[in-house]
Amino acid sequence: MLFSSLRKYYLPASLLIFAMFFISCSSDSYDAGTPTGSGNNNNPDPVTTNKVTMSGSAFSPAAITVKAGTTVTWTNNENVRHTVTSSNGAFTSSGDLFLDDSYSYTFSAVGTYPYFCSVHPSMTGSVTVIP
Numbered sequence: 001m002l003f004s005s006l007r008k009y010y011l012p013a014s015l016l017i018f019a020m021f022f023i024s025c026s027s028d029s030y031d032a033g034t035p036t037g038s039g040n041n042n043n044p045d046p047v048t049t050n051k052v053t054m055s056g057s058a059f060s061p062a063a064i065t066v067k068a069g070t071t072v073t074w075t076n077n078e079n080v081r082h083t084v085t086s087s088n089g090a091f092t093s094s095g096d097l098f099l100d101d102s103y104s105y106t107f108s109a110v111g112t113y114p115y116f117c118s119v120h121p122s123m124t125g126s127v128t129v130i131p
Contacts, residue, residue: 047066047067047070048064048065049061050064050070050071051073051074051075052073052074052075052125053074053075053077054074054075054076054097054123055077055078056078057078057080057117057122057123059074059117059123059124061125062124062125062126063125063126063127063128064125064127065128065130066107066127066129066130067129067131068107068108068109068110068130068131069106069107069108070106070129071104071105071106071107072104072105072107072127073102073103073104074094074097074102074103075100075102076097076098076102077100079098080119081097081098081119082096082097082117082120082123083095083096083117083118083119084097084103084115085117086113086114086115087116087124088113088114090111090113091107091113091115093118096119107129108129110129110130111129112126112129113126113127113128113129114126
């Protein structure tokens with residue numbers, strides 16, 4: 001008699017415990033593709049760098065995201081002349097950059113700023129500025 005009473009509650013209680021365990025384990029969200037600067041997943045910080053290099057006739061990284069007020073610095077790491085030229089005139093262009101030359105620009109307004117090398121027009125990049 002006692003066993004049948006316990007059996008009546010055992011299965012529902014076991015299912016409830018399993019469901020609670022499953023829900024608590026699956027509610028943790030983790031996105032390895034989203035860098036977080038502060039370690040707080042509620043406020044991800046997509047800013048990973050403010051430095052861009054020029055080598056192999058490419059900007060690296062080609063696209064970056066920075067916060068408003070950030071100064072971005074481009075450095076020419078090869079013995080070929082390059083420029084950092086705004087595609088739409090939204091920021092001041094660098095002029096010629098030779099080996100080890102750098103150019104910096106501070107982005108204060110939110111938006112996306114495409115750019116290219118006027119010597120090598122297929123060499124493109126962009127800066128996205130967030131609040």
